[in-house]
Amino acid sequence: MSNTYAACLAAEPRSAANNRYLDLLRDCIIGSIRPERYRRLINQPWWFAPISKALGRVGFELVRKASYDPRLREEGLDWPANAESMIGRKRMDNLRFCIESALEDRVPGDFIEAGVWRGGAAIFMRGVLKANDVRNRLVWVADSFEGLPAPDPKYSADAGDRHSTLKDMGVSLEEVQRNFENYGLLDHNVRFLKGWFCDTLAKAPIDRLALMRLDGDMYGSTMDSLEALYPRLCVGGYVIIDDYNLPGARQATDDYRLRHGITESIQRVDWTGVYWRRSTAAYDGG
Numbered sequence: 001m002s003n004t005y006a007a008c009l010a011a012e013p014r015s016a017a018n019n020r021y022l023d024l025l026r027d028c029i030i031g032s033i034r035p036e037r038y039r040r041l042i043n044q045p046w047w048f049a050p051i052s053k054a055l056g057r058v059g060f061e062l063v064r065k066a067s068y069d070p071r072l073r074e075e076g077l078d079w080p081a082n083a084e085s086m087i088g089r090k091r092m093d094n095l096r097f098c099i100e101s102a103l104e105d106r107v108p109g110d111f112i113e114a115g116v117w118r119g120g121a122a123i124f125m126r127g128v129l130k131a132n133d134v135r136n137r138l139v140w141v142a143d144s145f146e147g148l149p150a151p152d153p154k155y156s157a158d159a160g161d162r163h164s165t166l167k168d169m170g171v172s173l174e175e176v177q178r179n180f181e182n183y184g185l186l187d188h189n190v191r192f193l194k195g196w197f198c199d200t201l202a203k204a205p206i207d208r209l210a211l212m213r214l215d216g217d218m219y220g221s222t223m224d225s226l227e228a229l230y231p232r233l234c235v236g237g238y239v240i241i242d243d244y245n246l247p248g249a250r251q252a253t254d255d256y257r258l259r260h261g262i263t264e265s266i267q268r269v270d271w272t273g274v275y276w277r278r279s280t281a282a283y284d285g286g
């Protein structure tokens with residue numbers, strides 16, 4: 001190590017180095033530091049399938065050329081071809097703000113994301129905790145790891161919903177674990193809950209939560225997550241709803257808040273992300 005480099009390191013306070021680490025981690029996870037020049041093909045006409053399959057057999061993949069627009073990535077408006085999260089910079093910054101605010105105010109409990117796709121936002125959660133030297137809190141990573149469910153007839157708001165047909169939404173548990181590992185953030189403080197939210201969340205051995213980030217897109221997925229997790233959210237803890245712009249997720253959020261008399265005001269993050277901070281335990285669900 002050169003003397004100048006060593007002097008620079010010595011001169012930089014830990015908090016500044018942490019900030020730089022977390023900004024870099026965020027930008028890697030959303031893919032803004034290495035913009036892609038192509039986009040994967042999602043939900044193409046039926047006749048693409050045989051062509052894709054044939055190309056796949058000889059080691060090729062059919063993709064679409066695309067130019068990178070940083071404004072879209074800022075708002076999570078494009079699906080990155082390779083990056084680990086699709087939520088964009090503003091929602092990542094909001095996630096960090098909520099985690100650090102809960103830590104600063106000593107709100108007890110773990111952190112969870114329900115709906116992780118390639119794992120990016122949950123990886124970032126673990127990174128923020130690590131950068132803040134937090135060793136006694138878990139990050140829960142909940143997903144089917146096979147995409148969204150077919151609409152449950154119990155939830156009429158999801159009738160006709162086609163999210164379950166989006167094959168690109170199914171990312172395996174192994175791939176998500178590998179993504180954690182690639183960032184050096186897979187350790188005993190990360191716990192995976194594999195399965196449909198209606199089967200896994202209520203019985204998960206989670207005691208208290210300081211933050212719950214819900215990104216399940218549909219009415220049923222959002223409602224199942226709120227019902228299982230909100231009663232465990234501590235006062236001072238945060239709820240983040242990624243998909244408030246989607247009619248199903250918004251309806252589920254509004255229905256749940258109304259049913260349980262939750263009046264904390266909803267704060268906007270960007271065109272779809274919202275959050276609120278739990279200010280009272282006095283509601284009928286716990």
Ligand SMILES: C[S@@+](CC[C@H](N)C(=O)[O-])C[C@H]1O[C@@H](n2cnc3c(N)ncnc32)[C@H](O)[C@@H]1O
Nearest residue numbers: 085086115116117121144147196197215216221
């Ligand atoms: C929009 S993606 C999540 C994006 C992710 N948060 C990110 O940082 O890019 C939605 C995810 O929710 C999962 N999901 C939706 N509903 C679910 C349910 N009812 N049970 C289990 N997983 C579900 C899907 O498998 C998918 O991985």
